[in-house]
Amino acid sequence: MVKIKLYIGASNPPLSTSMKTGDWGTELAIVDEEKCIGCGQCVTFCPEPAVELVEKDEKKVAVVNHDYCKGCWVCYTVCPVSAIEMETKDIYKIEVC
Amino acid sequence: MNLFGPGHGACPGCGFPIAVRGALEALDGKAIVVNSTGCLEIVSSMYNRNTWGVPYVHSLFENAGAVAAGVEAALRALKREDEAHVVVFAGDGATFDIGFGTLSGMMDRNHNVIYICYDNEAYQNTGNQQSMATPTGAATTTTPVGNILPGKVGRKKDMVGIAVAHGIPYVASASIAYPKDFQRKVKRAAEFKGAKYIQVHSPCVTGWGIDGKLTVEVAKLAVETGLYPLVEYENGQLVRVRKIKERKPVTEYLKLQRRFRHLFSHPKGQEIIEELQRVADENAKKYGLDA
Amino acid sequence: MRKVVRGFYAIAYAVKLSKPNVIAAYPITPQTEIVENLAQMYANGDLGDTEYITAESEFGAASMVLGASAAGARVFTATSSQGLLLMTEVLYNAAGMRLPVVLVVANRSISAPLSIWNDIQDSISIRDAGIIQLYAENNQEAHDMVPLAFKVAENRDVLLPFMVCVDGFKLTHAYEPIDLLDQEAVDRFLPPYKPPVKLDVNNPVAMGCYAPPPYYMEFRVAMEYAMDRAKEIMLEEFDKWYEITGRNWGGHVVAESCEDAEIVVVAMGSIVSLVREAVKQLRQEGLKVGLLKIRTYRPFPAEDIRESLKNAQKVIVLDRALSVGAEPPVTADVKSALFGLDLEVYPVVVGLGGRDIPRELIEDIVRNVAEGKITPEKRYEGLNEFEEVIP
Amino acid sequence: MDILKEVRFHGRGGQGAVTAADILAVAGFKDGYYTLSFPMFGAEKRGTPVVSFLRISDEPIVIRDEVKNPDFVVVMDPSLVDVVDVLAGIKDGGIAIINYPKGSEDLKQKLGKDVEVHAINATKMAMEILGRPITNTAMVGAFVGATGIVKIESVEETIMEWFGNKDIAEKNVRLVREAYDHMKEVCGW
Numbered sequence: 021m022v023k024i025k026l027y028i029g030a031s032n033p034p035l036s037t038s039m040k041t042g043d044w045g046t047e048l049a050i051v052d053e054e055k056c057i058g059c060g061q062c063v064t065f066c067p068e069p070a071v072e073l074v075e076k077d078e079k080k081v082a083v084v085n086h087d088y089c090k091g092c093w094v095c096y097t098v099c100p101v102s103a104i105e106m107e108t109k110d111i112y113k114i115e116v117c
Numbered sequence: 118m119n120l121f122g123p124g125h126g127a128c129p130g131c132g133f134p135i136a137v138r139g140a141l142e143a144l145d146g147k148a149i150v151v152n153s154t155g156c157l158e159i160v161s162s163m164y165n166r167n168t169w170g171v172p173y174v175h176s177l178f179e180n181a182g183a184v185a186a187g188v189e190a191a192l193r194a195l196k197r198e199d200e201a202h203v204v205v206f207a208g209d210g211a212t213f214d215i216g217f218g219t220l221s222g223m224m225d226r227n228h229n230v231i232y233i234c235y236d237n238e239a240y241q242n243t244g245n246q247q248s249m250a251t252p253t254g255a256a257t258t259t260t261p262v263g264n265i266l267p268g269k270v271g272r273k274k275d276m277v278g279i280a281v282a283h284g285i286p287y288v289a290s291a292s293i294a295y296p297k298d299f300q301r302k303v304k305r306a307a308e309f310k311g312a313k314y315i316q317v318h319s320p321c322v323t324g325w326g327i328d329g330k331l332t333v334e335v336a337k338l339a340v341e342t343g344l345y346p347l348v349e350y351e352n353g354q355l356v357r358v359r360k361i362k363e364r365k366p367v368t369e370y371l372k373l374q375r376r377f378r379h380l381f382s383h384p385k386g387q388e389i390i391e392e393l394q395r396v397a398d399e400n401a402k403k404y405g406l407d408a
Numbered sequence: 409m410r411k412v413v414r415g416f417y418a419i420a421y422a423v424k425l426s427k428p429n430v431i432a433a434y435p436i437t438p439q440t441e442i443v444e445n446l447a448q449m450y451a452n453g454d455l456g457d458t459e460y461i462t463a464e465s466e467f468g469a470a471s472m473v474l475g476a477s478a479a480g481a482r483v484f485t486a487t488s489s490q491g492l493l494l495m496t497e498v499l500y501n502a503a504g505m506r507l508p509v510v511l512v513v514a515n516r517s518i519s520a521p522l523s524i525w526n527d528i529q530d531s532i533s534i535r536d537a538g539i540i541q542l543y544a545e546n547n548q549e550a551h552d553m554v555p556l557a558f559k560v561a562e563n564r565d566v567l568l569p570f571m572v573c574v575d576g577f578k579l580t581h582a583y584e585p586i587d588l589l590d591q592e593a594v595d596r597f598l599p600p601y602k603p604p605v606k607l608d609v610n611n612p613v614a615m616g617c618y619a620p621p622p623y624y625m626e627f628r629v630a631m632e633y634a635m636d637r638a639k640e641i642m643l644e645e646f647d648k649w650y651e652i653t654g655r656n657w658g659g660h661v662v663a664e665s666c667e668d669a670e671i672v673v674v675a676m677g678s679i680v681s682l683v684r685e686a687v688k689q690l691r692q693e694g695l696k697v698g699l700l701k702i703r704t705y706r707p708f709p710a711e712d713i714r715e716s717l718k719n720a721q722k723v724i725v726l727d728r729a730l731s732v733g734a735e736p737p738v739t740a741d742v743k744s745a746l747f748g749l750d751l752e753v754y755p756v757v758v759g760l761g762g763r764d765i766p767r768e769l770i771e772d773i774v775r776n777v778a779e780g781k782i783t784p785e786k787r788y789e790g791l792n793e794f795e796e797v798i799p
Numbered sequence: 800m801d802i803l804k805e806v807r808f809h810g811r812g813g814q815g816a817v818t819a820a821d822i823l824a825v826a827g828f829k830d831g832y833y834t835l836s837f838p839m840f841g842a843e844k845r846g847t848p849v850v851s852f853l854r855i856s857d858e859p860i861v862i863r864d865e866v867k868n869p870d871f872v873v874v875m876d877p878s879l880v881d882v883v884d885v886l887a888g889i890k891d892g893g894i895a896i897i898n899y900p901k902g903s904e905d906l907k908q909k910l911g912k913d914v915e916v917h918a919i920n921a922t923k924m925a926m927e928i929l930g931r932p933i934t935n936t937a938m939v940g941a942f943v944g945a946t947g948i949v950k951i952e953s954v955e956e957t958i959m960e961w962f963g964n965k966d967i968a969e970k971n972v973r974l975v976r977e978a979y980d981h982m983k984e985v986c987g988w
Contacts, residue, residue, distance in 0.1 A: 024622075024623065024626055026623075026626055026627065026630055027605075027613075028506050028567060028604070028605070028630070029505050029506040029507070029567070029605050029615055030164060030504065030505055030506075030615065030616055030617045030619060030627060031605045031613045031614065031615045031617070032162070032164060032165065032166075032167035032613055032614040032615075032617050033167065033613060034167060034169060034170055034171075034612040034613060034614065035119060035167065035168060035169060035170040035612075036124060036165065036166050036167055036168060037122075037123060037124040037168070038124065038166060039124040039125075039126065039166055039168075040124070041123065041124060041125075041126070044129060045129050064135075064139070064296045064297070065135055065296065065333060066135075067127060067129075067130065067131050067132070067133075067134035067135050067138075068122050068123040068124075068125070068134065069119065069121075069122055069123055069134075069138055070123050085123070087123075088122075088123035088124060090129035090130075091129060092129035092130035092131075092329035092330070092332075093129075093130065093328070093329050093330030094130055094135075094329060094330070094332055094333060096330060097330050097331075097332075097333050097334060098333055146609075147609060148609075149479070149607045149609065151475065158618070159618065162614050162616070162617045162618060163617060163618055163619075163620060164617040164618065164619040164620070164623045165623070167613075167614040167617060169612065169614050170612060171609065171612050172607040172608055172609055172611075172612040172613060172614075172615075173607075173612070173613075173614040173615065174475065174478045174607055174614070174615040174616050175614075175615070175616035175617065175618075176471060176474055176475070176478075176498070176501050176505070176616050177471070177497060177498065177501055179467075180467065180468070180471035180474075180498060182468075183463070183464075183467070183468040183469075183471030183472045183475065184471050184472070184474055184475035184478070185475060186432075186461065186468075186471075186472050186475065187430060187432060187461075187471065187472035187473060187474060187475025187476035187477075187478075187479070187481075187483075188475040188476065188478065188479040188607060189475075190430045190432070190459040190461055190472065190475075190476055190481075191429060191430050191459075191475070191476035191477075191479035191480060191481035191483075192479060193459055194429035194430050194457055194458060194459040194476075194481055195429055195479070195480060195481060196457075197479075200608075200609055200610075201609045218464055218465060218467070218468065219464065219465075219467070219468045219471060221464065222463060222464030222465070222468045225464065226461065226462075412821075412824055412825045412828045412834065438840075524840075524841070525840055526840075575863075577837070577840035578840075578863040578864075579863070581837050581838055581840065582835055582836070582837045582863060583820070583821050583824050583834075583835065583836040583837060584824065584833075584834060584835045584836075584860070585828050585833065585834065678863055681859075681861035681863075682861055682862065682863075684861065685861050685862075762840060764864050764865075764867075765864070766864070767862065
C-alpha cells in the first residue's frame with residue numbers, strides 16, 4: 021500500500037509535465053535548421069506545445085522537444101518552407117531480412 | 118511556466134489544444150479557466166497530472182456558463198475583477214446541447230466572461246455521438262449511416278446567431294486553421310465588458326476520420342467552402358468577415374473525411390451534398406463571403 | 409432585538425448578517441420569499457458588497473454558487489422540492505469538490521402529484537450527497553442556524569456544503585416574534601471566509617479534476633472523515649453559539665423526558681414542538697413517554713441516538729418522507745443506530761404533502777403503542793382509505 | 800387570556816386578509832403575548848376566496864397547522880357568506896365578525912348557526928374614510944371592539960408603523976378606531 025497525498029477539493033498543483041508523450045507516435049518531427057526561416061508557424065500550430073524558437077548562430081530556428089512530440093504532422097503541414105521532415109523512430113524501422 | 122501543456126493526452130493532431138494555447142497566450146495568461154466535462158477536460162485535468170499553468174476549474178458537463186458566471190461574480194464581490202479574465206472552454210456538446218441553458222443565462226445576465234466553444238461537431242470525448250453542432254450528413258454513432266438514413270438529418274444549429282440574439286457585446290466564429298485571426302478575436306473580445314462568445318472550429322482526427330496531417334487543411338477547407346464562415350459581431354453589428362477569394366465546392370471538404378465518405382455512394386448522398394452546398398451558398402450570401 | 413417577522417424574513421436577515429459574497433438563487437414556492445427578501449435588501453443597498461444574481465434555473469443557481477465558492481467567495485442559495493432535485497447533480501459535485509456552499513431548503517413535497525405543501529422528501533432525498541443537514545424546529549432555530557452553517561461548512565477540517573432544512577409554509581410563512589441577531593454578535597461568531605484553496609492567478613491550481621481508480625476512493629472516503637470531524641466541530645460551535653446568544657439548541661439530538669421513558673417518539677423539524685406538547689399531555693395521563701428531537705441528520709448522530717434510547721422499550725419514529733420500496737428513511741437510520749438493543753421500533757409515516765398532523769393523532773399513536781394495539785410495522789397515520797382504479 | 804385563542808380571517812385575494820392577521824400578531828406581541836399569524840398555504844390568485852390565521856397565547860405557540868376550530872372568525876367581504884362556509888368548525892361560544900351591510904339579524908338568519916354573529920358595514924366606513932373599499936383595517940378594529948383580546952392602542956401603534964405613508968396610516972387609524980368604537984358599543988362592554 022502506498023501513502024497518497026490528497027489535495028482537498030480535488031485541487032491539483034499546476035502544470036504537471038510528467039506525462040511524456042514523445043513515445044506516442046511512430047514518427048518524430050525533425051527540423052532542417054538550414055532551411056528553417058524561424059517564422060514560428062510550427063510553434064503556433066503545435067498542439068502539444070513541443071516546438072519552440074531558439075536562437076542559434078544569430079538566427080532563430082525551431083527546435084522540437086522529442087519528449088513530447090506525438091508525431092502528428094501538423095508542423096510539417098504548416099511549414100511554409102518545407103523545413104520539417106517526419107522521421108520514423110528507430111524502433112519502428114524494421115529490417116526485412 | 119507554460120500556460121497549457123505539454124504533457125496533455127489529446128490525440129496527435131487534435132485541433133483544440135491549438136485554440137486553448139492560442140487563447141491563453143492572447144490573454145498573456147491572465148485567465149481563470151472554467152471547463153465543461155469533455156475531451157479537453159479529460160486530457161488535461163487528471164488528478165496529479167494537471168497540465169494547466171493557469172487557475173482551472175471543472176464542475177460538470179452542462180454548467181460551465183453558470184460556473185463561470187459565479188466565478189466572475191465572486192471576483193467582482195471580492196474586488197478582484199482586474200486579476201484575470203474568466204474564460205470558458207467548452208465543447209459543442211456542452212455548448213449547443215446540454216449546457217445551452219446555463220450559457221443562455223450567463224449571456225442574458227451579460228457576465229464579464231469570454232466563452233470559447235471549441236466546435237468539433239459531435240460528442241468526441243465519448244466516441245463521436247451527434248450534437249446539435251453536427252453538420253448535415255455526418256455519420257456519428259447515434260446518426261449512423263444505414264440503408265435508409267444517410268447520417269445526420271437536419272442542420273447544424275446556428276449558435277453564433279443565437280449568441281448574437283442575446284444582445285451580448287461580442288460574438289465571433291474562428292478556426293484553428295487561422296490561429297492569428299483567432300488570437301486577435303480573443304484579444305478583441307477581452308476589450309469588451311460583458312459576455313463574449315467565440316466559436317472555434319476544431320477538427321477531431323478520430324471522430325472525423327482524418328489523419329493528423331490533415332487537421333489544418335480540413336479546417337481551412339471548411340472556411341474556404343463557406344461551410345464555416347468566419348464572422349465577427351460587435352454590439353450586434355456584423356463588423357468583419359473573412360472573405361474567400363475563390364470559394365471551393367463543398368465536396369473538396371467532404372471527401373477528405375471518413376464521416377462524410379458515404380455521401381459519395383449512398384442513394385441519398387447526392388441530395389445531402391447538394392443541401393450542404395446550399396448551406397455554403399446561403400452563408401456566402403448572408404455574410405458576403407465571396408471576395 | 410425581538411420583532412414579529414415572517415420565517416422567510418428571519419432566514420433572509422440571518423443570511424444578510426452572515427455577509428455572503430455571492431448569492432445566486434431561483435424562486436420556487438415556498439422558498440421564493442427568502443430570495444425575494446434578499447433581492448429587496450440587495451436593491452436597497454443593504455447587502456454591502458454582496459453580489460446577488462438571479463439564476464435561469466436552480467441548476468444554474470447551484471452552479472453559480474459552486475463557481476463563486478471555487479473562486480474563494482462565501483456563498484448562499486436557497487430552494488425547495490423540485491428545485492433541490494434540479495440542483496442535486498451540482499450539490500453532489502460541490503460536496504466532492506469540498507466547497508462550503510450554504511443553502512436553506514424550505515422543505516416541500518416532491519411531484520407527482522404536484523404539491524407545494526410541506527414534507528421533507530426533498531432534502532431527505534439527497535442525504536447521501538455529502539452535505540450536512542440540520543432540521544429547524546422553529547423559526548428562531550432556523551434564524552440561528554444560518555451563521556452556524558457558514559461557520560461549520562467553512563471550517564478547514566470540514567469543507568462540506570451545509571443545508572439548513574426548514575419546513576415550508578409551516579415555518580417559512582409563519583409571522584411570529586423572533587429574536588433577531590445583531591451584526592456585532594454574528595461578526596464575533598463568524599469571521600470572514602478565508603478559503604484554503606481558490607482560483608487565483610498568482611497561485612494557479614486546478615479544481616474539480618477527475619480521479620482515476622487509484623485516487624477516487626480516497627477522495628470519497630475523505631468526505632466521510634470530514635463528516636465525522638464535523639460532528640465534533642458542530643458541538644463546539646453550538647457551545648460558542650450559546651455563549652454569544654444565550655440560546656442553547658442542544659447538540660445533534662435533544663432528548664426530553666427520556667430517562668424514565670418506556671416509549672420515546674423520535675421526530676425532526678417543526679413537528680417536534682407538537683410532539684413535545686403531546687408528551688406533556690400523555691405524561692399527565694401517567695404514560696412514561698419521552699421525545700427525541702433529531703436536529704442533525706447528516707452527519708447522523710447514531711451514538712447520541714443509541715445513548716438516548718437505550719433505556720426505552722418502544723421507539724416511535726415519525727417519518728415525513730418515504731423511501732418507496734423500503735423502510736421510511738429516518739426509521740431506517742434510527743434502527744441501524746439501535747441495532748442489537750432490545751427494543752421495538754415503530755415506523756410511522758405522517759404528514760406527507762402537507763397532510764395535517766393534529767396533536768391528538770400523535771397522542772393516539774403513542775396510546776395505541778402503549779396498549780399494544782399496533783405492531784412495530786410500517787404504518788401510515790392520517791391516511792384515508794383508498795382504492796386504486798384505472799380510468 | 801390564559802389559553803390559546805385562534806382566529807380565522809376570510810377575504811378575497813388582494814383584500815388584505817393576511818395583513819389583518821399580521822397587524823394583530825404584532826399588536827398582540829406588543830401586549831406581551833406569543834403570536835403566530837400565517838396565510839393559507841397555497842397559491843391563491845387575486846379575487847379568489849382566501850383565508851389567513853392568527854393564534855395568540857400566553858405560552859409559546861407550537862401548533863402550526865391551519866386553524867380548523869376558530870374561537871373567532873373575521874370576514875372582510877360580504878359576498879363571501881354566500882360562497883364559503885365561513886363559520887365552519889367555529890367553537891361553541893365563538894364569535895363571528897362580518898362585514899355585512901344588512902345588519903346582524905339578517906346575517907344570523909342567513910348563516911343559521913347558533914353562534915354570536917356581529918355585522919358591521921365596514922365597506923361604507925372604509926369608503927368614507929379611505930375613499931376606497933379596503934376593509935381589512937376596519938375589520939381589525941371591529942375584531943378588537945368585539946373581543947378585546949388586544950389593546951386598541953397597540954393596534955393603532957402597529958398601524959402607524961405598518962404604513963410607510965403617514966397620511967394613509969392616520970386615515971387607517973381613524974378607520975380602526977371608528978370600527979372599534981362601533982363594535983364595542985354593539986357588544987355592550
